[in-house]
Amino acid sequence: DQQVKQNSPSLSVQEGxxxxxxxxxxxxxxxxxLWYKKYPAEGPTFLISISSIKDKNEDGRFTVFLNKSAxxxxxxxxxxxxxxxxxxxxxASGWNTDKLIFGTGTRLxxxx
Amino acid sequence: xxxxxxxxxxxxxEKGQTVTLRCDPISGxxxxxxxxxxxxxxxxxxxxxxxxxxxxxxGMPNNRFLAERTGGTYSTLKxxxxxxxxxxxxxxxxxxxxxxxxxQYFGPGTRLTVT
Numbered sequence: 001d002q003q004v005k006q007n008s009p010s011l012s013v014q015e016g017x018x019x020x021x022x023x024x025x026x027x028x029x030x031x032x033x034l035w036y037k038k039y040p041a042e043g044p045t046f047l048i049s050i051s052s053i054k055d056k057n058e059d060g061r062f063t064v065f066l067n068k069s070a071x072x073x074x075x076x077x078x079x080x081x082x083x084x085x086x087x088x089x090x091x092a093s094g095w096n097t098d099k100l101i102f103g104t105g106t107r108l109x110x111x112x
Numbered sequence: 113x114x115x116x117x118x119x120x121x122x123x124x125x126e127k128g129q130t131v132t133l134r135c136d137p138i139s140g141x142x143x144x145x146x147x148x149x150x151x152x153x154x155x156x157x158x159x160x161x162x163x164x165x166x167x168x169x170x171g172m173p174n175n176r177f178l179a180e181r182t183g184g185t186y187s188t189l190k191x192x193x194x195x196x197x198x199x200x201x202x203x204x205x206x207x208x209x210x211x212x213x214x215x216q217y218f219g220p221g222t223r224l225t226v227t
Contacts, residue, residue: 002154032214043116043203043218044155089155098143098213099168102155 003027004092006103013110019077021106023090026071030092034100035064035075038087047088048075080110114138116219118204124225130192133222135204137186143167143207144187145216146179150200158202161187194226 005024013019021035031052036044050057050064050073057064063076077084090103117136125131137144146158158177159169163184172179176195181187191198201223205216 004154034214036218041220043205043220045218046215049214093214097168098145098160098207098216099157099171100145100147100155100214100216101157102147104152104154 002103003030004090004101004103006090006106008106009104010107010109013080013108015082015110015112016079019075019080019084019108019110021075021077021088021090021108023073023075023103024071025073025092027092027094027101028071029094030101031095032093033064033066033073034091034093035062036089036091036102037084038089038105044089077108080108082110082112084108085110116204116206116217118202118219118222120222121220122223122225124227125194126227127196128193130190131194131224133189133191133202133204133224135187135189135219137204137206138208138217141206141208141217142184143213143216144181145205145207146187146189147171147203147205147218148200149203149221150197155203158189191224194224196226199224199226 034049035047038044087105091100119134144161149155157171160167161181178190201221203221205218207216
């Protein structure tokens with residue numbers, strides 16, 4: 001029973017364009033959502049987060065959107081750069097726990 | 113500031129043997145977490161320490177896994193006896209502030225292969 005789903009295992013985007021990574025969740029009790037980026041042979045690195053009381057959070061080239069009614073969040077990267085090529089994990093957590101529940105990841109490739 | 117470190121980076125053992133993984137969190141971080149990723153699937157939570165106390169061990173798969181954090185500094189995760197399905201990458205993470213506890217800093221992981 002996977003509570004956080006990333007249905008696209010991979011995404012390929014041209015440099016300079018927008019990358020949109022999607023994530024769906026099933027548990028309405030989640031109140032905090034995060035995106036992590038992972039390079040090969042490294043651990044996940046925190047990228048950006050959003051609380052359930054917000055619908056958008058922006059940090060430089062990265063913006064996360066949350067649609068609670070649809071139980072959906074997305075990560076927008078604009079403009080995409082070759083260094084953004086990595087696996088992106090969506091994660092969620094509840095208010096009373098530190099436990100992060102991860103999706104299976106989406107591999108983003110940004111080509112010149 | 114040094115990040116989260118894990119040792120060893122790789123371990124290959126035979127079924128039935130024992131393996132101990134070590135994690136050194138970022139200095140001053142009271143919260144320490146263990147996660148694992150099996151066969152390229154999602155990263156799954158194992159347990160959470162606050163200092164030396166186990167706060168949440170709901171993700172520990174069975175009693176073959178034993179985690180300790182004596183003195184509230186580094187942590188060890190022992191698998192005894194190891195089974196084939198224990199193969200995967202074991203990540204350790206730490207966080208400091210209660211308010212930002214979800215922003216966890218991960219180590220590079222230990223790749224465990226059980227043959």
